[in-house]
Amino acid sequence: MTARTNRLGRSALTGLTWLVALLFVFPVIWMVVTSFKHEVDAATDPPTFAFAPTLEQFTTILDRGFLPYLANSAFVTVLSTALVLLLGVPAAYALSLAPVKQTSNALGFFLSTKMLPIVAAIIPLYIISQNLGMLDNVWALIVLYAGMNLPLAVWMMRSFFLEVPTEMIEAARVDGAKLPTVLYRVILPVVAPGIAATALICVIFSWTEFFYAVNLTAAQAGTVPVFLVGFITSEGLFWAQLSAAALLASLPVMIVGWIAQNHLVRGLSMGAVK
Amino acid sequence: MAQVAYAGASRVYPGAHSVRAVDGLDLCIGDGEFLVLVGPSGSGKSTALRMAAGLEDVDEGSISIGDRDVTHLPPKDRDIAMVFQSYALYPHMSVRENMAFSLKLRGMSKSEVNAKVEEAAELLDLTKYLDRKPKALSGGQRQRVAMGRAIVREPSVFLMDEPLSNLDAKLRVETRANIAALQRRLGTTTIYVTHDQVEAMTMGDRVAVLRDGVLQQCASPRELYDTPRNVFVAGFIGSPAMNLLTLPVDGDGVKLGELKVQLPVRVEPGEVTVGIRPETLSLVGAAEDGFELQVELVEELGADAYVHGTLAGHADKIVVRADGRTPPRLGEAVRVAVRDTGEVHVFDPESGLRIGAE
Numbered sequence: 001m002t003a004r005t006n007r008l009g010r011s012a013l014t015g016l017t018w019l020v021a022l023l024f025v026f027p028v029i030w031m032v033v034t035s036f037k038h039e040v041d042a043a044t045d046p047p048t049f050a051f052a053p054t055l056e057q058f059t060t061i062l063d064r065g066f067l068p069y070l071a072n073s074a075f076v077t078v079l080s081t082a083l084v085l086l087l088g089v090p091a092a093y094a095l096s097l098a099p100v101k102q103t104s105n106a107l108g109f110f111l112s113t114k115m116l117p118i119v120a121a122i123i124p125l126y127i128i129s130q131n132l133g134m135l136d137n138v139w140a141l142i143v144l145y146a147g148m149n150l151p152l153a154v155w156m157m158r159s160f161f162l163e164v165p166t167e168m169i170e171a172a173r174v175d176g177a178k179l180p181t182v183l184y185r186v187i188l189p190v191v192a193p194g195i196a197a198t199a200l201i202c203v204i205f206s207w208t209e210f211f212y213a214v215n216l217t218a219a220q221a222g223t224v225p226v227f228l229v230g231f232i233t234s235e236g237l238f239w240a241q242l243s244a245a246a247l248l249a250s251l252p253v254m255i256v257g258w259i260a261q262n263h264l265v266r267g268l269s270m271g272a273v274k
Numbered sequence: 275m276a277q278v279a280y281a282g283a284s285r286v287y288p289g290a291h292s293v294r295a296v297d298g299l300d301l302c303i304g305d306g307e308f309l310v311l312v313g314p315s316g317s318g319k320s321t322a323l324r325m326a327a328g329l330e331d332v333d334e335g336s337i338s339i340g341d342r343d344v345t346h347l348p349p350k351d352r353d354i355a356m357v358f359q360s361y362a363l364y365p366h367m368s369v370r371e372n373m374a375f376s377l378k379l380r381g382m383s384k385s386e387v388n389a390k391v392e393e394a395a396e397l398l399d400l401t402k403y404l405d406r407k408p409k410a411l412s413g414g415q416r417q418r419v420a421m422g423r424a425i426v427r428e429p430s431v432f433l434m435d436e437p438l439s440n441l442d443a444k445l446r447v448e449t450r451a452n453i454a455a456l457q458r459r460l461g462t463t464t465i466y467v468t469h470d471q472v473e474a475m476t477m478g479d480r481v482a483v484l485r486d487g488v489l490q491q492c493a494s495p496r497e498l499y500d501t502p503r504n505v506f507v508a509g510f511i512g513s514p515a516m517n518l519l520t521l522p523v524d525g526d527g528v529k530l531g532e533l534k535v536q537l538p539v540r541v542e543p544g545e546v547t548v549g550i551r552p553e554t555l556s557l558v559g560a561a562e563d564g565f566e567l568q569v570e571l572v573e574e575l576g577a578d579a580y581v582h583g584t585l586a587g588h589a590d591k592i593v594v595r596a597d598g599r600t601p602p603r604l605g606e607a608v609r610v611a612v613r614d615t616g617e618v619h620v621f622d623p624e625s626g627l628r629i630g631a632e
Binding site: 165167168175177178 | 327328329348349350354355356358359360362363364365366375376379380423427
């Protein structure tokens with residue numbers, strides 16, 4: 001009897017899971033489907049599934065100069081994430097494995113930089129950028145995105161570093177390794193999945209960032225989110241075009257996420273101790 | 275050429291209440307000797323070992339290895355190898371790479387590294403597992419890899435920090451014997467930390483007992499067992515522990531219930547602490563000389579049985595070793611005699627020190 005109720009309960013749970021998953025994925029499906037429609041089919045209410053698929057929207061988007069925006073986004077995302085890792089990995093190491101008296105204050109300081117709403121800082125940032133001649137410049141975005149992601153990345157990576165067994169580091173020291181060797185050949189390989197996870201988060205945040213981008217850039221340094229809002233015009237929404245652009249905009253992140261997934265699920269310390 | 279000498283070595287953890295984790299340790303470990311550091315948790319035994327490794331600062335005194343003062347040298351310059359309690363293997367490296375790591379860092383040629391790793395693997399029965407990662411090994415195999423990592427380096431000193439405490443009981447006994455045999459074969463000076471006094475007694479040439487950072491006694495296992503220098507060592511070494519009772523002196527002896535026990539040394543009138551091992555006591559017939567014990571617990575171990583009870587008119591618990599085939603029942607009153615009064619230990623109740631030279 002219990003076996004049957006178990007099976008029943010399990011099917012119910014499976015059904016519920018599917019339902020929730022569909023609910024979450026529905027907008028994405030809608031977006032994908034709409035991107036292959038003509039603008040006329042996209043505007044019908046209720047939405048129709050019977051339509052002649054077309055690549056018209058994609059070609060329109062490319063004609064409207066999507067690629068430079070995509071290039072800007074890729075450049076800003078890759079460089080700001082690299083900058084975050086370059087600065088964040090040593091910081092996380094110092095704040096976890098080589099703590100000093102002021103470590104907790106330093107951690108608090110990092111966190112405090114996230115407490116100010118971006119809106120409150122945008123006017124000074126705008127003026128500073130203007131004075132430096134950095135308006136509509138990708139390098140301004142790289143610095144800002146690195147600054148935006150760094151505190152979070154340091155906190156995240158610190159928690160991964162904390163899980164590194166201290167005895168393993170001591171073993172490496174006894175084995176004759178100096179600090180750089182310990183860091184690069186013993187600690188980093190162990191925390192690599194954590195660093196991959198952190199990098200992925202930074203990539204997503206930089207890729208989807210809109211507020212800085214829309215305020216500090218124009219035609220030269222605009223990123224993909226800025227390009228997307230170009231479809232919201234006074235003449236109305238172009239659903240099919242917007243969907244096609246959104247699909248292209250989200251593809252790179254999906255691909256990166258899919259690649260990183262294998263690294264993410266791998267266990268962190270993988271049998272170092274016990 | 276690799277004796278290890280602690281000279282007044284101390285480790286003081288600073289703070290409002292500074293803690294002397296190791297306090298003025300004077301200890302000399304001879305070349306090729308297997309010395310066991312033993313003590314309860316918090317006794318400073320691991321700290322003392324880590325001071326020799328260079329993983330813990332030496333705040334006072336000095337430590338030398340061979341004829342070199344290593345007090346302020348980093349671990350890599352001390353020519354030591356350490357086996358950690360958690361094994362501390364590198365999880366992203368195969369067994370081979372784990373063992374080769376230190377040799378590669380020394381710039382040894384690839385063929386030489388391989389030869390040494392394979393020789394050590396042979397010795398430890400790890401040849402089959404050389405290309406596995408630590409996560410694909412059992413606890414015992416991981417322990418052997420940790421040993422192998424130490425052996426390949428051919429250091430002048432092995433430092434082992436409770437290397438068996440993560441193994442199950444059967445494997446621990448087996449590995450215990452293997453490590454002791456291996457050390458004899460290699461002849462490498464070894465300092466071995468454990469809280470397990472059976473390991474201490476069976477493995478060490480000499481055993482150093484620590485308590486609150488202070489060395490209590492350092493002697494051969496036999497000597498520690500037969501002539502503990504103070505009450506702490508007497509109670510710590512031996513399982514089950516020695517019975518320790520503080521009693522008034524009665525002439526040239528003490529009275530255990532109605533039994534007069536003659537002491538092997540002369541004592542001043544007053545009180546003394548008497549130590550009697552469970553095997554020095556035996557159960558006797560009702561007619562014979564002895565004292566009465568109320569049985570509260572019987573631990574049957576097969577060959578032996580340990581009878582726990584309270585002495586009439588005393589709060590102290592007493593443990594007696596009895597024949598495993600005919601143990602008394604719970605609640606029964608049994609008669610207990612002292613087999614040999616020469617094996618009774620006598621201590622000063624104030625200072626805890628042993629009375630009598632021998």
